[in-house]
Amino acid sequence: MGGVHPHDMKISRDCALEQLPVSPTVYLGVAQHIGAPSVPCVAVGDKVKVGQVIAQPGGAVGAFIHSSVSGTVKSIASRPDLAGRCTTHIEIAVEGDEWLEGIDTSDTLLTTIPEDPKAIVEKIRLGGVVGLGGATFPTHVKLSPPPGSKCERIIINGCECEPYLTSDFRVLLEKSEQVVVGAALLQKAMGGVPCTIAIEENKPEAIDSIREAVSKLGYAQIEVMEMKMMYPQGGEKQLIDAVMHRQVGSGALPISVGAVVQNVGTALAVYEAVQKNKPLIDNSVTVTGAGLPRQANLLVRVGTPLQDILDYMGGIPEGTAKIISGGPMMGRAVANLQAATVKGTGALLLLSEEQTRRAPETSCIRCGKCADACPMGLEPFLLNKLSKTKDWEACEANAAQDCIECGCCLYSCPAHIPLLDNIRVGKGFVLSAIRARAATKK
Amino acid sequence: MSVLLGTVVVVTVLGLVLALVLYLVAQRFKVEEDPRIDEVEKAMPGANCGGCGFAGCRAFAESAVKAPNLDSHFCPVGGNETMGKVAAILGYQLKEKAPMVAVVRCNGSCEARPRVNEYDGYASCYVKSLLYTGDTACSYGCLGCGDCVEACQFGALSMDPATGLPVVDEAKCTACGACVKACPKHVIELRPKGPRGMRVFVSCLNKDKGPVARKACANACIGCGICERTCTHAAIKVDSNVAYIDPALCKLCRECEALCPTGAIHGVNFPKPLDKEGVKERIKARTAKKEVKDE
Numbered sequence: 167m168g169g170v171h172p173h174d175m176k177i178s179r180d181c182a183l184e185q186l187p188v189s190p191t192v193y194l195g196v197a198q199h200i201g202a203p204s205v206p207c208v209a210v211g212d213k214v215k216v217g218q219v220i221a222q223p224g225g226a227v228g229a230f231i232h233s234s235v236s237g238t239v240k241s242i243a244s245r246p247d248l249a250g251r252c253t254t255h256i257e258i259a260v261e262g263d264e265w266l267e268g269i270d271t272s273d274t275l276l277t278t279i280p281e282d283p284k285a286i287v288e289k290i291r292l293g294g295v296v297g298l299g300g301a302t303f304p305t306h307v308k309l310s311p312p313p314g315s316k317c318e319r320i321i322i323n324g325c326e327c328e329p330y331l332t333s334d335f336r337v338l339l340e341k342s343e344q345v346v347v348g349a350a351l352l353q354k355a356m357g358g359v360p361c362t363i364a365i366e367e368n369k370p371e372a373i374d375s376i377r378e379a380v381s382k383l384g385y386a387q388i389e390v391m392e393m394k395m396m397y398p399q400g401g402e403k404q405l406i407d408a409v410m411h412r413q414v415g416s417g418a419l420p421i422s423v424g425a426v427v428q429n430v431g432t433a434l435a436v437y438e439a440v441q442k443n444k445p446l447i448d449n450s451v452t453v454t455g456a457g458l459p460r461q462a463n464l465l466v467r468v469g470t471p472l473q474d475i476l477d478y479m480g481g482i483p484e485g486t487a488k489i490i491s492g493g494p495m496m497g498r499a500v501a502n503l504q505a506a507t508v509k510g511t512g513a514l515l516l517l518s519e520e521q522t523r524r525a526p527e528t529s530c531i532r533c534g535k536c537a538d539a540c541p542m543g544l545e546p547f548l549l550n551k552l553s554k555t556k557d558w559e560a561c562e563a564n565a566a567q568d569c570i571e572c573g574c575c576l577y578s579c580p581a582h583i584p585l586l587d588n589i590r591v592g593k594g595f596v597l598s599a600i601r602a603r604a605a606t607k608k
Numbered sequence: 609m610s611v612l613l614g615t616v617v618v619v620t621v622l623g624l625v626l627a628l629v630l631y632l633v634a635q636r637f638k639v640e641e642d643p644r645i646d647e648v649e650k651a652m653p654g655a656n657c658g659g660c661g662f663a664g665c666r667a668f669a670e671s672a673v674k675a676p677n678l679d680s681h682f683c684p685v686g687g688n689e690t691m692g693k694v695a696a697i698l699g700y701q702l703k704e705k706a707p708m709v710a711v712v713r714c715n716g717s718c719e720a721r722p723r724v725n726e727y728d729g730y731a732s733c734y735v736k737s738l739l740y741t742g743d744t745a746c747s748y749g750c751l752g753c754g755d756c757v758e759a760c761q762f763g764a765l766s767m768d769p770a771t772g773l774p775v776v777d778e779a780k781c782t783a784c785g786a787c788v789k790a791c792p793k794h795v796i797e798l799r800p801k802g803p804r805g806m807r808v809f810v811s812c813l814n815k816d817k818g819p820v821a822r823k824a825c826a827n828a829c830i831g832c833g834i835c836e837r838t839c840t841h842a843a844i845k846v847d848s849n850v851a852y853i854d855p856a857l858c859k860l861c862r863e864c865e866a867l868c869p870t871g872a873i874h875g876v877n878f879p880k881p882l883d884k885e886g887v888k889e890r891i892k893a894r895t896a897k898k899e900v901k902d903e
Contacts, residue, residue, distance in 0.1 A: 244816070250725075250741035252816060487728075501725050501740045524728065587730040590738055 168541035169396040169404070170574045172495065174368055175329040178454040178461030183336045185465045186478055188263060192235050192469035193255040193506035194220065195247055199302040201227030206256055212239045217266035217445050219294075220256055229304045230294035231256075234447035234467035236264040248472075248491050248508070250501035258469070269444045275343050276441040277383055279354050286355040286440055293439025294446045294509075298431030299323055299400070300492065302510035305432055309355050311421045317356040318424030321409050322349045322433050324365040324372065325393055325400030328493025331513050333450035334430045336463040338365065338372035341434055342379035348433030350385040351440050356426060360387040362409050368395045397495060398572040402427045404541050416568050417600075431512070446509055451475070455516030457483035466507055473503045475514060487519040495573045525582040536575035536585055542568050546575035546585045553592030558599060561592035567600065569593050644697055645669045651693040652683060657761050659684045659784025673698065684708065685762075685782040706800040708783035710764070710776045714750040714795045715811040715872065717771035721746055721825040737792035745824035748813040750774065750795050759790035778805060778877075800855045805877035808858055808865055810835075812872040815848045822870065829872040835864035838891060863887055 197203040202225030214220060214233040221231035237260040245255040265271060280286055291306035311317055322345070326334040338345060346363075353361040363380075365373050377390050393399050393408060403414045405427055412423040420427055428436075431449060438444040451466045459480050466475060472489070476482055482489070490497040492513055500514075536546035544565055552560045566589060575585040648669035656664035660683050662671060672681045678700045683690050688704050695702035727736060727743045733755040741747035752772045757765045764780035765787060767773070774787075778801075787796045799807060810829055814821040818830035831849030843857035844864060851872070853864070865873045866887035875882060 244820070246741070246745070246747075249739070250745075250747060252747060252820075498739065501743075522728070584730040584735075587732070587735045591732070591734050594738060 167407075167543055168539050168574060169398065170539050170577050171395070172329045172397055172577065174395070175494075176332050176335070176368075177330070177456070178452050178463055179332045179335055181332070181336070181461050181463050183340055183450055183463050183465055186467070186470065186475060188235055188260055188467055189470045189474040190260055191240070191471070192258050192260065192467060193245060193471065194231055194234065194258065194469040195245075195506065195508055196221050196224075196231065196254045196256070197247075198231065198468070198508040198510065199229045199296040199304055201225060201229070201304060201307075203253070204228060204231050206242050206254065208239050208242075208256065210239050210241055213237070214239060214258060215264050215266045217269050217443075217447060219445075220258075223304075227304055227307050229296050230292060230445070232294055232445040232447050233258060234469050235260045237261040246502055246505060248500050248502075248505045248511075249498065250505075255469075255506070270442040271444070275347070277343075277347055279347075279350050279385075280440070283355045283357060286351055289440045289443075290355070290436055292445070293435070293443075295432065295435045295439050296446065296509050297429055298435060298449060298510060298512065299402075299427075299429035300496070300510060300512065302508070305428065305436065308426060308428070309352070311426075315421045316424060317359050317421060317426050319359055319410060319426075320349070320352050320356055320361045321405055321425060321427045322352070322361065322363040322430060323400050323402075323405055323427050324363055324369075324376075324430040325405065326369070326430075327366060327395075327397045327400040328495050328497075328513075329397075330454050330515050331452050331493050332454070333452040333463050333512055335369050335372055337430055337434055337450055338369065339375050342372075342375040343383065344437045345430055345433045346376065346379045346383050346385065346388065347441065348435075348437035349388055350383070351436050352426075352428055352433060353385070353388065358387075360389070362389055362391050364391045364393050364405060364409055366393045366395050366399055397574065398541055398570070401541060401570055401572060403570070416565060449507075449509060449511065451507065451511055452513040452515075453479050454513065455483070455486070455518075456521075457486055457516055457518055459483070466511070468509055469506045471504055471506050472500060472514065475507070476503065483516065485518050486516045487522045488517045490515040490517060495577070496571060524584075527583055528581045530581055530583060533580060535578040535580065539574040539578040541572060541574060542570055544569060546579075546589060547583075549592055550583060550585045550588045553588040558592065558595045562596045562599065566592040567596045642673050644673050647697050648672055648694050651686075651690060651697060653686045653690060655685055655761060655782075655784075657685060657782075657784045657786060659782065659786065678702065684784050687782075708798045709778055709781050709801045709805075710783060710785075710787055711797050711799045711807075711809055712750070712774050712776060712795060713797055713809065713811055713813055714748075714773060714793075715827040715874070716744060716746055716749040716825045717773060717827070719771075720827040721749065733790075734792045746814055746816075746821070746828065748793065748815060749825065751793060755790045755792070756787035756796055759786040761786065802855070802860070802877070806860055806875070807855065807877070808860055808862060808873060808875045809853055809855075810851045810872055811874045813850060815850050817849055821849065827871055829868075830870060832869060834867050834869070835873060838863050838867055863891060867891070 204221035205224050206221045208220045215236045218233045219230050220233045237258045240257040240259045242256050244252045247253050287306050287309050295305040296302040324338050349361050380388050406425045435446045448465050448467045451464050453462045489500045491500050549566050569589050652665035660668050662668040721744045723743045724745050725743050731753045733751040733753040736751050742751050750773050754767050756774050762780050764777045765774050768775045783798050812829035814828045821828040822830050829850045831846050833846045835851050836844045836846045841857050841859050843854045862875050865875045866884040
């Protein structure tokens with residue numbers, strides 16, 4: 167149901183993953199994931215090595231943060247993040263590149279899967295792995311389903327349906343075997359359930375490469391599925407529907423229909439954390455935009471200031487109006503270039519003045535394109551109106567809280583009405599009302 | 609002729625019969641309503657703004673008639689005058705309330721608070737606040753899209769293009785609180801109007817540490833605490849790097865305003881401009897006297 171077909175614009179698809187040189191200073195935020203911010207466990211002046219724990223989980227839904235560089239802790243202070251919000255960052259001045267003992271930095275592929283599922287989950291927890299599809303939900307929490315629910319299938323999300331983004335594609339292509347081992351580890355962690363690696367059909371090389379790796383490694387019950395090209399095919403609920411033909415209810419988690427979805431990047435991080443003892447300290451970032459002299463897929467250490475990445479790419483080209491963290495559909499414009507990357511940063515997209523121009527808003531002509539496009543089956547034109555009139559109860563009755571903010575309505579609207587902007591307001595009020603009700607019930 | 613006459617007779621009789629039926633039904637299913645509800649509603653301003661916390665003037669009247677006293681009912685728009693009428697109708701004692709006014713607690717003008725990025729999204733403060741912290745380095749101040757202006761039903765708010773901040777027209781402001789609710793940054797506060805409109809308040813909400821706040825905005829409160837230390841009425845508290853003046857304790861001496869190094873404290877509607885040097889001399893003399901006493 168729903169969805170749109172934006173031009174895929176994957177101009178960086180032929181650029182092999184390359185290592186970005188380590189920046190002279192990195193800033194590691196303590197709130198890089200959904201859940202409680204982590205608590206720093208190093209002091210100013212401490213020497214740290216690559217992979218050393220520098221912040222511990224601040225709650226049940228939390229994650230370890232490891233140093234992505236070796237050097238000295240310069241400060242632990244408040245600093246604006248990508249959205250300009252001031253959060254605590256640990257500043258590390260880089261000296262050399264000394265890794266913590268026990269981390270396997272070789273290229274050897276380790277294919278033996280540990281026997282104990284609990285040990286795998288524990289290693290994922292200690293590795294600070296979070297979902298790299300965008301939501302940065304701590305992976306070990308996702309892998310510990312609440313009592314009474316049972317996982318029936320694990321889905322590795324390799325759709326990468328957003329235009330421009332190619333980092334997952336490059337990982338699928340260049341690290342196929344590692345991704346498959348990661349998938350097998352996730353499969354084992356969930357008790358040996360079947361696993362589907364879902365890849366959109368516009369990435370035939372990746373599909374071939376993964377198929378080859380699957381047949382070569384010979385794990386049981388791992389299949390590769392070719393998905394239709396459609397945005398937002400990679401949305402969690404949309405993917406579950408496409409793979410398992412099951413619909414996740416309003417407000418419910420994927421586990422309620424027996425599904426656990428993990429991103430390709432997460433599968434790779436799981437492989438590295440479990441087999442190589444390497445915590446999540448770097449991730450692949452697509453740096454793209456028509457104005458750039460060259461495109462790239464970079465392996466970036468977490469906490470690298472955006473300015474350093476852009477300098478490496480040859481500076482910001484003239485005429486750049488916006489730098490977007492993420493894809494053009496769901497990504498957010500970056501508010502300051504001094505901000506550092508986080509675990510979930512998957513792309514930097516530079517758009518020109520012309521590409522970012524908003525057409526003037528005109529009246530709704532009741533064409534219904536937004537309702538056709540909405541992958542959640544909502545009525546964006548109605549929610550827009552209700553949100554504007556501040557009728558939060560009606561917003562809730564019309565399921566504003568189910569909006570996944572994919573932007574299909576805005577993309578399809580011929581009247582250029584800022585549908586998503588308004589729906590997001592309604593969704594915010596509805597969600598806080600739901601939370602308040604849950605709190606009073608307790 | 610007879611056809612015409614017949615029609616008139618039939619319609620008249622039908623009308624009378626139906627009127628009788630309607631009358632009987634109305635008598636049978638009559639809803640007893642307190643006549644005072646209508647009276648109270650008539651006494652209300654009729655703006656239906658919701659500033660009292662009820663859905664409108666009628667809802668307020670219904671609730672007020674049922675209430676044992678008027679403690680939890682106050683029409684901010686009509687003020688003491690309207691409430692006096694309501695109290696007279698209902699035979700209650702009126703507790704007078706100090707008139708309030710909306711106060712914008714941000715002075716981050718375009719000049720003082722440089723823009724660090726450009727926002728070209730949908731022009732709504734709420735939408736903007738959901739996306740990021742705003743186009744200045746201050747994440748606490750006014751976002752400048754005018755949600756408060758849109759919320760005001762009385763035309764009391766307008767955006768000043770020179771400063772990029774909303775301005776309250778005190779003559780029109782009824783303190784209904786619609787702007788307070790509309791502002792996602794909680795920049796607007798309802799404060800007592802003060803004697804002859806005179807009041808002193810801290811026009812900043814920045815909770816960042818001094819240097820960070822100062823870098824973001826030249827007019828920011830840096831939490832230095834000089835106002836708190838100097839205030840002889842214990843009206844000022846500095847909490848999380850920002851000062852707040854309790855209007856109930858403030859005696860309008862304006863010492864804090866004279867001392868504030870960033871000009872974050874504002875005194876309004878005073879008949880004379882503030883003599884900063886004079887006030888400083890006064891404080892100096894007082895502290896010197898105190899030191900002599902202590903010795």
